[in-house]
Amino acid sequence: MVKIKLVSKVAIVTICLSTLFSCGGGSVRDDAVLPVAPVTPPVIPPTGIADPIFPPNNSVTNCNGLDFIERISVESDSVATSGFEASKAIDNDLTNESRWQSSENGAELTIDLGYRHLLKEIGTAWYMGDAQISTFDLFVSEDGIDYTRILTNQSSSGTTDALERFEVSNTITRFVRFVSFGANDAANMLGETALKELAVFACPLDVDVVPLQTQTVDLAQYQLDPNVAPGENFDLLTWALDTPRTDPSDGFSLRASERDLDQGFEDDDHFYTASDGAMVFRSTIFGAKTSANTSFTRSELREMLRRGNTSISTQGVNQNNWILGYQPNPGRPVGGRGGSLKATLRIDKVTLDGSQSHTGRLIVGQIHAGSDEPIRLYYKKFPNNERGYIYFAHELNGGEDIWKMVLGPTHSNTDNQPIFTANIDQGIALEEIFSYEIEQQGARIDVFIRRGDLNGPIIAHQFIDMEAENSGYDQTSVWNYFKAGAYSQNNTGDSGDANGVGSDYDQVRFYYLSNTHGEQ
Incomplete structure (x- = not known):
């Protein structure tokens, strides 16, 4: 590296x-x-x-x-x-x-x-x-x-x-x-x-x-230095990183620990600092995955509330993870109750080939439970469209997904999947700066989208009520963590030659990222 x-x-x-x-x-x-x-x-x-x-x-x-x-x-x-x-x-x-x-x-x-x-x-x-x-x-x-x-x-x-x-x-x-x-x-x-x-x-x-109006975002507010590793511009001691690079010890995705990131870890192909100081995540279609049960590659952060204290396990109901606002008290210390994930970012590139459902699709933020995801926040843009959609999936605990459109048409098909029309006039374009907020309190998860930084206007809102949906997360055994980055949702596009050269990819750059939680 x-x-x-x-x-x-x-x-x-x-x-x-x-x-x-x-x-x-x-x-x-x-x-x-x-x-x-x-x-x-x-x-x-x-x-x-x-x-x-x-x-x-x-x-x-x-x-x-x-x-x-x-x-x-x-x-x-x-x-x-x-x-x-x-x-x-x-x-x-x-x-x-x-x-x-x-x-x-x-x-x-x-x-x-x-x-x-x-x-x-x-x-x-x-x-x-x-x-x-x-x-x-x-x-x-x-x-x-x-x-x-x-x-x-x-x-x-x-x-x-x-x-x-x-x-x-x-x-x-x-x-x-x-x-x-x-x-x-x-x-x-x-x-x-x-x-x-x-x-x-x-x-x-x-x-x-x-009509669309213009707004200027002054990147100087973030005080990002393009000459240092991402861990010097962002507090990454509460995150670990998975990339498409193969870990020779097990053949799965290479993980950089929270200590690695804090001490300046970079990967020229998948995780580095851009010329404007942003933290870049690049996920190629070709590459290692995090487990045998995962279908897609990622260059993505995984929340680690233990902040480098390896005596705390990464999994389970403990101080490395947090509980949802409506879960019963587990009777042991946890990393917090409820939480907020806020990011200002731009999407540089999405995949251009593959099936209609896979092309141009990636996840930029998540709440992940032990085996299911209370929310996966998607961006999707077709090659011929100027702008892309934003929507999310709420996975029932041990069950199916509920899909909610955030920025795009409200219709869905019989499988409750989002339907994408030929174009979306008010969507998010590539290289356009926008912000998302994933707020979890009580039984609700709210998603807000802002055009520009986190001081810009709210342009989209959607939510899920886990009690109303009988989502099944209100148990003492459930534990959660945030994820953020570029989690590709395309495995049918161009994966390049035998060595992955020429592989299509998704690329996202973050200018701001914060993760906070309430007290237990």
Whole structure:
């Protein structure tokens, strides 16, 4: 192995910022007892209504897709708690610190979508949403003057502070007015509104193809040195690495331990530092696999919470691995409960040959259990398409996969596999920087996609509820770990000559990677 010396320490990259994306959806239970009697708020048009981005074409009344809509602006006449203004309800930030808060009963805010859409769902994320129920009404308007109520006395579940999705009847609208009657009496917040985020899911009526906007990502923020090994730019003491290189001792994939990575391990063919300082993962179709039961090659990190303490086994319910948020307490120390995997990355290349299901398909992030995967996050792009899809599989414990589209069409075939159309206008292109967040808390796994870095707008969201799906992971014997990198999902393409020369490959570069967990 030879250490690579590369140039260019700082770069600025221009990428695309979409105003929409396609994603799946779900409904939220509506049988909760409402603790606060709602009142009918006055209908007050927002001030300073702007001209629509696209002139309305009233002859168009239907569209396909379930898209996350960019919210152009927000207005509110309700008095907000200092530091928690209404604008924080549409800032793409779901942290507790970034919320709209008001003590008014019937506190309202109105968001402008810029032009007409066919509204299909809304999403809400509430501060302390896992401890209390909040109620609200929803109004819509095409002109910002005359409003129609389409949801009455709707309530959050009270079981999660993640983004909950609520179905609505398909309704044409440009303006969405949200009227909150606050929370129940948990934490002494009776009647208090504390909304972390309000999302709108719809499809556009006044434009056939939503234009892409540009955003610049300054790579200098990551302070990556192109002249050092990945372990000097990233904290890799909590990761081990598997590559397609063969380990002569057993014939399987060569593993570099967390200590190896921390001490500067590099592989010129599969794992190295790029000229912009990024951590590069290259997985060739030809090469060694991690076990006899694995069908595909990978250049991929495996989480190691033991941080080089080899007295702790890599497998089992122990301090090297973690438990899901809804698992029973195993009665022994573990590496944490629940967790968050966040990455900013770009996909340089995907495979170009092979079967239709294999071509251009790879996994960039996972939650892996002992033998099954609660989530595998996929990217797929066909050779003739400009942009690719993002979707995930949730494998039932000892069972089949449930597939969820994150960024792409919502339809699936009879085998519940994603269906890929000829192209996807709002997908992720090769060499385009984007970010993903895999959040596990309670029984939910949420996936967020951002175009750009982790401060960029959320453009896609999807989730799985493991309790609702009877996934079978709520057992004391289950243990989990994150994975990230380039896990190729193509074994039917060009594997090169007898020595693998000319083998097709997937290549991904990471600019940021973090793995965190809650306390047991």
